[in-house]
Amino acid sequence: MVQHAEPTNNFFERARAVIPGGVNSAQRQVPGLEDLVVTATSGATFTDDRGRTFTDYHAAFGPPLLGHNDRDVDRAVAEASARVDNMGVGITPLEIELAEKLVELVPSIERVLVTMTGSEATFHALRLARAVTGRRFVIKFQGCYHGWHDAVAMNVISPAERIGSKDLLSAGILPEVADATIVLPFNDAGAVERALRDHPNDVAAIILEPIPHNIGAVLPLPGYLERLRELATRHGTVLIFDEVITGFRHGLGGYQQVAGVTPDLTTLGKAMANGWPISALGGKAELMDQFNTTPGKPAFFAGTFNGHPAMVAAALATIRKLQSEPVHEHVFRLGERIRSGLRDVLPEFDIPTVVSGFGSVFVTYFVEGPVERYDDLVANDVALFTGYRRAQMEHGIFELPLNLKRSHVSYAHTDADVDRLLEATRQSLRKMMRDRTARS
Numbered sequence: 001m002v003q004h005a006e007p008t009n010n011f012f013e014r015a016r017a018v019i020p021g022g023v024n025s026a027q028r029q030v031p032g033l034e035d036l037v038v039t040a041t042s043g044a045t046f047t048d049d050r051g052r053t054f055t056d057y058h059a060a061f062g063p064p065l066l067g068h069n070d071r072d073v074d075r076a077v078a079e080a081s082a083r084v085d086n087m088g089v090g091i092t093p094l095e096i097e098l099a100e101k102l103v104e105l106v107p108s109i110e111r112v113l114v115t116m117t118g119s120e121a122t123f124h125a126l127r128l129a130r131a132v133t134g135r136r137f138v139i140k141f142q143g144c145y146h147g148w149h150d151a152v153a154m155n156v157i158s159p160a161e162r163i164g165s166k167d168l169l170s171a172g173i174l175p176e177v178a179d180a181t182i183v184l185p186f187n188d189a190g191a192v193e194r195a196l197r198d199h200p201n202d203v204a205a206i207i208l209e210p211i212p213h214n215i216g217a218v219l220p221l222p223g224y225l226e227r228l229r230e231l232a233t234r235h236g237t238v239l240i241f242d243e244v245i246t247g248f249r250h251g252l253g254g255y256q257q258v259a260g261v262t263p264d265l266t267t268l269g270k271a272m273a274n275g276w277p278i279s280a281l282g283g284k285a286e287l288m289d290q291f292n293t294t295p296g297k298p299a300f301f302a303g304t305f306n307g308h309p310a311m312v313a314a315a316l317a318t319i320r321k322l323q324s325e326p327v328h329e330h331v332f333r334l335g336e337r338i339r340s341g342l343r344d345v346l347p348e349f350d351i352p353t354v355v356s357g358f359g360s361v362f363v364t365y366f367v368e369g370p371v372e373r374y375d376d377l378v379a380n381d382v383a384l385f386t387g388y389r390r391a392q393m394e395h396g397i398f399e400l401p402l403n404l405k406r407s408h409v410s411y412a413h414t415d416a417d418v419d420r421l422l423e424a425t426r427q428s429l430r431k432m433m434r435d436r437t438a439r440s
Contacts, residue, residue, distance in 0.1 A: 011037040011049055027061075030402055032390060041068035043412035046398070054398040055417050057407040062213075063275035065249050065331070065360070066321060067412025073274045073317045080313035088304050095307040098315055102282055105252045105319070108241070108266045111289060112282030115306045118244035119147025121267035121279040122207065124291075124301060126151055128265070128281075129205035129238035131299040132290050137199050139206045139237075141186040143374035145214035146207055146242050150177040156214055157404055160378045185373045186212055187220060189227040196235045206232055207240040210255045214245075215404045216363035217356040218371055225261040232264070238287070244269040244279065249408075250359050252322055276314035327411045331360035334409045334418055338362045341422040349429055351384070360409040364425075377404060384432060391428035397421055 012035040015022035023029050030036070037049040044067055047053045056068070066073065084092055095114065102112045115121055126138055138151060142163060146152040150173045158167040166178050182199070184191045186208070196203055210225060212218045232239035241263040246255040248271040256262055264287060269279035282288065291301040305311075321327065339355050339362050346353045346364065354369040355362070365371055366381035382403045389401035397420065399407045 011035075027402065030400065031386075033401065043067045043069070044410055044414070044417055052396075054393065054396055055413075055420065056398050057409070057421065058398055058400040058405075059408040059410060060275060061270070062245055062249060062361075062406075062408045063270040063273075064410055065271040065408075066274045066318065066327065067410040068275075070274050070318075070321070070412075072321055073276070073314050076313040076317035077276065077310045081310045084309045086305065086308050091307065092309050092312070094309050094312040094316065098312050098319075101316065101319055102268070102280060106247070106254055106266060106268070106282060107257055108262045108264065108284070109282030110285040112280050113288065113291065113293065113301060113306070114278060114280045114312065115303050116277050116279060116308075116311075117147070118242075118267060118269035118279050119149055120303070121244065121269060121281040122146040122152065122240075122242055123149045124281050124299075125240045125242075125265045125267055126205055126207065128287060128290060128299045129240065132287055133204045133236065133238065135202045135204035135237075136180050137182055137203045138180065139182045139184055139192060139195055139203060141184055141208050141212065143186055143212045143215040143218065143377075144207075144209045144242070146209075150174065151181055152207065154178060154181065155183045158374070163375060163378070185375065186218060187224050187373050189224055189231070192228060192231055196231060196237065201236070203235065203237045205238040205240055207242060209242050209245065210259060210261075211246055211250075211358055211361075212374075213361060213406050215374055215377060216365060216406045217358055217361050218373065218377075219356065219358065220259070221372060225259050229261050229263070238265060239263040240265045240267070242267050245271075248272050248318070248322065249361070251328065252319070255358075272318060273311060273314035274318045276311050278308070278311035278315050325411075328359070330411055331409045331413075334413055334415070335360040335362055337415070337418050338409065338421065341418065342425065345422055345426050346429075348426070349433055351381075351433075357406070361406050362409075363404070363406045365404075380404065384429075388425070388428040388432050391431050392424045395420070395424035395427060397424040 021029050038046050039049050040047040044055055045053050046056050099112050103109050140152050142155045145156045153169040155167045182195050229239060241256055243254040244267050247268040251258055265283035267281050290297045291299045293301050339357050342355045342364055352368045354365040354367055354371050357363055366384045367379050385403055386401040389399045
């Protein structure tokens, strides 16, 4: 019989006693921050169990584009919950309205299905691509992350010696599943062309983040996305844009609208509902109609919580606010202020830096530029990258101190927040460089 210890006031010890590692998602286990317990969120800030309040630029890897606890979104969730709960049969008017809105806004979407997480959406996208093409292989790119499922759980932030080979994120992945994924360098269209030629009529899908935000912000080179579109069309391969991060944060039509390149399938999530758990998979009608939500079609799609009314209400409220208020103008302006300000601050330290980002996303790499693919980031000064972010916490600023992780601006951030961020960056790097000098 398992004996349970009496609860203590030490949250960290209590968590470790009942939750493996003390956290419910691997990247919440941050070295040096194992005892971080968040007790409240509001707007651009969060508060921990010690009563410290931080301006939050991590923002849960990006979902709360409007800021934490947006009143309009939360009100919509409460109102929907009071009116209709999850039935698991039929459909609600809210689901229809959201589908109509996504078809209206996102260039690639003619039909759409909703589920709960981005991993589910990318899983279904790849399954559908294989179902409609009858092919085996999929192409993904080093540095892109598409969730936890076996076909793509590999080659994100890899050590140098694992680049060019399979770098699996987990034990337990069947070798035959991993072998059916071809990993290529981002921004190298020639490598894609060669892979398609080497596997004639056997590549079901090309899946990518149009901006690989899971390694910060590596922007696509001019013409790269267009070339992928051409190659996919020529070889009968399904082109999938994973816009779980870029969708809605970078524009109502996703980054595909910004770039002017239309994929066959698109996955959405995160900012679509300001952090409430919902995602979507949409695309060409001829593809989406192959899911067995249309009786007799071959690709299985199911989920008890798909289209949960409260989550759909959150997405609708978020989209309404993005359409009616100057959200993108505000976050893009602050994002550019941050990137410009960092480029002014960083030369003071005479260290190699590259400031990158798009719209409301920013990141500082400590490498010689340019940064065009993951290989260029292997030399990033990890100790400096993570160290100065830890030092920023003493100034009330929180950027996630994990290597290569991006930061985000929300509608709740202000110009004063930006000023404090830039000064905290200056002070934190100054401390880091003093400490390095003292040790040398």
